[in-house]
Amino acid sequence: MTGDGLPRWVDLALIPLVNLLVALLLAGVVVLLVGENPWEALKALVWGAFGSWDQIGYTLFYTTSLVFTGLAVAVAFHCGLFNIGGEGQALIGGLGVALVCLTLGDLPWPLLLPLAILGAMLFGGFWAFVPGYLQAERGSHTVITTIMFNFLAAILLNYLLVEVLIEPGQQVPQTARFPDAGHLPYAHEVLRALGVRTGPSPLNVTFLVALLAAGLVWLFLWRSRWGYELRSTGANEQAARYGGISPGRSIMLAMALSGALAGLLAINEVMGSQHRLMLGFSAGFGFTGIAVALMGRNHPVGVILAALLFGALYQGGSELAFEIPTFTSDMVVVIQGLVILFCGALENIFRRPIVAFFRQRTRETPQEAAA
Amino acid sequence: MGETFLLILLLIDATVRVATPLLLAAFAGMVAERSGVVDIGLEGKMLAGAFAAAAVAAVANSAWLGLGAAIVVSMSFALLHAYACVTHNGNQVVSGMAINILVAGLGPTLAVAWFGLNGITPALEGAGRFIGLNLPMSEWLAPIPLIGPVYAEVVSGHNILVYLTIAILPLVALLIYRTRFGLRLRAVGENPHAVDTAGISVAALRYRAMLLCGFLCGIAGAYLSTAHAAGFVRDMTAGKGYLALAAMIFGKWKPVPTVAACLLFAFADALQIRLQGVVLPGIGEIPVQVIQALPYALTVILLAGFVGRAVAPKASGIPYVKDK
Numbered sequence: 001m002t003g004d005g006l007p008r009w010v011d012l013a014l015i016p017l018v019n020l021l022v023a024l025l026l027a028g029v030v031v032l033l034v035g036e037n038p039w040e041a042l043k044a045l046v047w048g049a050f051g052s053w054d055q056i057g058y059t060l061f062y063t064t065s066l067v068f069t070g071l072a073v074a075v076a077f078h079c080g081l082f083n084i085g086g087e088g089q090a091l092i093g094g095l096g097v098a099l100v101c102l103t104l105g106d107l108p109w110p111l112l113l114p115l116a117i118l119g120a121m122l123f124g125g126f127w128a129f130v131p132g133y134l135q136a137e138r139g140s141h142t143v144i145t146t147i148m149f150n151f152l153a154a155i156l157l158n159y160l161l162v163e164v165l166i167e168p169g170q171q172v173p174q175t176a177r178f179p180d181a182g183h184l185p186y187a188h189e190v191l192r193a194l195g196v197r198t199g200p201s202p203l204n205v206t207f208l209v210a211l212l213a214a215g216l217v218w219l220f221l222w223r224s225r226w227g228y229e230l231r232s233t234g235a236n237e238q239a240a241r242y243g244g245i246s247p248g249r250s251i252m253l254a255m256a257l258s259g260a261l262a263g264l265l266a267i268n269e270v271m272g273s274q275h276r277l278m279l280g281f282s283a284g285f286g287f288t289g290i291a292v293a294l295m296g297r298n299h300p301v302g303v304i305l306a307a308l309l310f311g312a313l314y315q316g317g318s319e320l321a322f323e324i325p326t327f328t329s330d331m332v333v334v335i336q337g338l339v340i341l342f343c344g345a346l347e348n349i350f351r352r353p354i355v356a357f358f359r360q361r362t363r364e365t366p367q368e369a370a371a
Numbered sequence: 372m373g374e375t376f377l378l379i380l381l382l383i384d385a386t387v388r389v390a391t392p393l394l395l396a397a398f399a400g401m402v403a404e405r406s407g408v409v410d411i412g413l414e415g416k417m418l419a420g421a422f423a424a425a426a427v428a429a430v431a432n433s434a435w436l437g438l439g440a441a442i443v444v445s446m447s448f449a450l451l452h453a454y455a456c457v458t459h460n461g462n463q464v465v466s467g468m469a470i471n472i473l474v475a476g477l478g479p480t481l482a483v484a485w486f487g488l489n490g491i492t493p494a495l496e497g498a499g500r501f502i503g504l505n506l507p508m509s510e511w512l513a514p515i516p517l518i519g520p521v522y523a524e525v526v527s528g529h530n531i532l533v534y535l536t537i538a539i540l541p542l543v544a545l546l547i548y549r550t551r552f553g554l555r556l557r558a559v560g561e562n563p564h565a566v567d568t569a570g571i572s573v574a575a576l577r578y579r580a581m582l583l584c585g586f587l588c589g590i591a592g593a594y595l596s597t598a599h600a601a602g603f604v605r606d607m608t609a610g611k612g613y614l615a616l617a618a619m620i621f622g623k624w625k626p627v628p629t630v631a632a633c634l635l636f637a638f639a640d641a642l643q644i645r646l647q648g649v650v651l652p653g654i655g656e657i658p659v660q661v662i663q664a665l666p667y668a669l670t671v672i673l674l675a676g677f678v679g680r681a682v683a684p685k686a687s688g689i690p691y692v693k694d695k
Binding site for chain 1: 411451454455456459460461462463464465466468469470471472473474475476477478479480481483484489490610613616617620658660661663664667668670671674675676
């Protein structure tokens with residue numbers, strides 16, 4: 001039950017769905033503006049995302065990345081913070097993954113994966129902890145500092161890849177390929193071993209790591225003392241302080257955890273798919289995480305569902321760009337913006353009429369019963 | 372007249388050129404926040420203005436029509452922000468971010484659809500661009516030492532939007548501090564309940580502030596695509612909106628310190644371009660990336676060290692709900 005007396009399913013499902021529908025309708029208007037048929041575009045998009053096993057594999061691969069960045073934004077939101085720095089934290093997380101894989105890459109993957117996860121979380125977490133520390137101790141707002149840290153991360157990675165980590169004798173700013181032993185198994189490899197033949201896709205075991213991460217985030221936020229302190233700080237900082245909670249500590253913890261989750265994106269992209277560190281591998285997923293978290297109501301289950309939606313949009317969108325020449329993947333960015341607008345900023349726009357509708361209904365029901 | 376002197380003049384000249392959009396955006400953010408609306412969407416509004424200006428200027432071959440389009444489009448996005456944040460009490464940071472992301476995708480999408488170009492608009496030339504103006508007397512003053520070169524390099528030679536900006540900024544400052552509207556604007560950012568009690572509409576004031584904010588961002592956008600560059604390029608604002616916001620915070624939401632902060636950031640940027648490939652005595656060649664990081668690192672250091680707990684307008688960022 002929410003404050004305005006709505007049934008739970010209306011608050012958690014109906015309102016987000018209505019908002020999403022309006023966002024997609026407007027996206028359809030943009031498609032019309034571009035001079036294409038929205039219905040045909042939608043069909044091609046859904047087909048591109050779910051039409052075959054390897055397309056589903058791609059969709060779930062993108063979903064994996066988005067679960068991490070969505071969770072990252074959600075954790076910060078619960079503490080009343082807006083982490084726009086997922087992009088930079090993912091890049092620095094990639095640095096941690098690459099350092100682990102380049103030095104210990106000969107280990108078999110089940111041993112290497114926990115170490116790489118540790119590297120990603122430590123590096124990504126550090127890149128978010130600094131803005132968190134600056135917010136808690138110096139009062140500099142995370143919204144600005146995390147954006148600056150995005151730029152700084154991109155520049156730092158550029159420097160390291162051009163001057164230090166570049167594969168010797170090569171021109172392209174990227175590291176050498178990680179040793180084969182440490183490559184994470186692809187889903188199609190596992191399925192083939194089980195006798196199911198599917199086309200290749202970059203989907204790998206990181207998908208399971210993402211689901212595990214979502215479960216752990218839920219446990220942390222709602223079943224641990226630190227999670228409680230974090231949410232109390234987000235709900236009402238003064239009340240939290242009055243209750244003996246240190247808001248500064250919660251802020252630093254929330255940011256570090258948020259960055260650590262964003263850093264895990266690199267496990268999927270760098271260790272799971274590209275097998276080397278290259279420039280700009282985060283590809284805007286850090287920003288999409290904002291849309292995913294808002295759409296998913298900052299709840300791990302919601303984040304997984306929203307990540308699936310956006311994963312499908314990414315995969316379907318790139319197939320669409322293939323089919324229709326006037327389309328680029330920028331269209332997906334437009335849809336993202338619309339979703340953030342309607343599911344985030346304008347979420348109250350349909351809430352009032354829906355609340356009014358349900359109030360009226362609950363008022364009528366007792367009368368009907370009496371009659 | 373040594374070479375160093377000319378170098379310094381060129382550096383100042385570049386600073387002015389880089390500072391112009393920053394100043395406009397920072398003042399736009401200042402007007403919005405003084406009214407109690409946090410606007411992280413400066414970046415998006417500038418980018419939208421840049422696209423509109425370049426697209427219209429390319430089709431109509433008129434930079435002025437482009438400027439008009441930029442202002443209209445930017446003001447529309449400002450109204451959208453106001454609709455979400457003032458009318459519907461939406462989260463202001465989320466709304467601003469939504470506009471930033473929406474515009475980042477919309478510009479290149481429309482560029483492909485309308486011009487068949489990947490993420491850019493056609494290159495502008497002739498009347499489609501604002502070009503540098505040679506102010507009168509620059510030849511007459513040229514022989515005079517000091518004044519001549521300063522006039523020729525720093526004062527003269529900018530495009531009309533630079534001079535327009537220099538004229539607009541004091542007007543905005545006067546509007547905030549010396550008019551009835553400005554008094555109410557500042558009041559509504561500090562204590563909207565008091566303003567409401569006095570019988571003045573909080574929402575109307577904030578809407579007007581956002582319109583002014585959009586107006587200024589529109590000019591900044593047009594400057595980027597039709598004066599500074601010759602057309603729209605994907606993500607051409609490159610974080611200027613965020614830097615402007617940081618400059619405004621560093622300037623403590625006041626006009627003169629904000630101007631100083633913008634000039635400082637612009638100087639760091641101008642220096643950055645100058646320093647590339649230069650070998651400094653004793654240090655050697657500085658890596659390009661270190662220099663590129665200068666404005667961003669400077670922002671973080673300034674926000675962390677010097678501003679400390681900056682005092683924002685009290686009601687900034689909080690939606691106004693009547694009689695709770």
